Amino acid sequence: MTAVQGTTVDVPTGDGTADAYLTRPADGGPRPGVLLYTDAFGVRPRLRAMADRLAGAGYTVLVPNVLHRSGPAPVAELPEFIDDASRGRLLRRLMPVMRQLTPERAMRDADAYLRWLDACPAVADGPVAVTGYCMGAALALRTAGTHPDRVAAAAGFHGGRLATDAPDSPHLVAGRITAEVYFGHADQDHSLPEEQIERLERALTEAGVRHRCEVYTGAPHGYTQSDTAAYDKEADERHWAALLDLLARAF
Numbered sequence: 001m002t003a004v005q006g007t008t009v010d011v012p013t014g015d016g017t018a019d020a021y022l023t024r025p026a027d028g029g030p031r032p033g034v035l036l037y038t039d040a041f042g043v044r045p046r047l048r049a050m051a052d053r054l055a056g057a058g059y060t061v062l063v064p065n066v067l068h069r070s071g072p073a074p075v076a077e078l079p080e081f082i083d084d085a086s087r088g089r090l091l092r093r094l095m096p097v098m099r100q101l102t103p104e105r106a107m108r109d110a111d112a113y114l115r116w117l118d119a120c121p122a123v124a125d126g127p128v129a130v131t132g133y134c135m136g137a138a139l140a141l142r143t144a145g146t147h148p149d150r151v152a153a154a155a156g157f158h159g160g161r162l163a164t165d166a167p168d169s170p171h172l173v174a175g176r177i178t179a180e181v182y183f184g185h186a187d188q189d190h191s192l193p194e195e196q197i198e199r200l201e202r203a204l205t206e207a208g209v210r211h212r213c214e215v216y217t218g219a220p221h222g223y224t225q226s227d228t229a230a231y232d233k234e235a236d237e238r239h240w241a242a243l244l245d246l247l248a249r250a251f
Contacts, residue, residue, distance in 0.1 A: 001056030013112040018068035024060040032251040033117040033128035037136030043073035046227040082228040127152040145173020153250035160191025163199035174203040181211040186221040
């Protein structure tokens with residue numbers, strides 16, 4: 001890994017300004033861009049550290065506060081470590097805020113994030129990659145389908161509600177995706193039951209999307225987040241290997 005330089009930036013959107021974290025190799029040269037969507041708990045030290053690890057591998061990474069309409073990150077006060085009890089309390093606080101991020105709003109924001117990356121001197125010319133965690137996995141999938149000419153690779157880890165029977169389910173964008181896609185599903189995840197895993201796989205296959213979807217056996221929902229009780233080190237390292245391999249193929 002190379003030395004990295006991180007800073008807070010503001011990204012103008014159609015609904016106000018999104019605060020974000022930008023990190024890149026410290027040498028200052030333009031690098032392939034990565035848009036990183038957080039889980040519901042948002043931009044915080046763990047997510048900045050994850051972005052820094054990506055930057056150290058040679059990428060310029062933008063981590064926006066996707067819940068910016070409700071204020072700067074973190075939208076809810078977070079403990080240093082999110083145990084099971086505090087997780088439930090936080091999700092009850094955040095759920096109404098998350099519901100305000102409709103697919104239409106999220107994709108208007110995605111356009112703003114992608115435009116910002118396109119104009120950023122630290123980002124190399126050409127399409128970017130998108131990765132997301134928990135709720136961010138669905139945002140990554142939607143972004144790849146909504147902006148296919150601007151996304152070269154998309155990944156999602158321990159995502160939920162990726163392939164529901166709703167008319168605006170994320171998997172319905174599969175037919176428009178041109179990027180290579182990877183999903184690392186949590187095991188026995190109530191937010192992504194077996195029927196949704198199969199529906200997502202079928203949609204990607206039928207659309208001819210280059211993809212690989214895997215269930216990380218024994219890994220719970222949230223397995224990449226070391227500041228939570230759900231963290232699984234083995235699954236987290238597996239996620240890093242898969243993500244970095246995907247990015248290497250894209251760029």
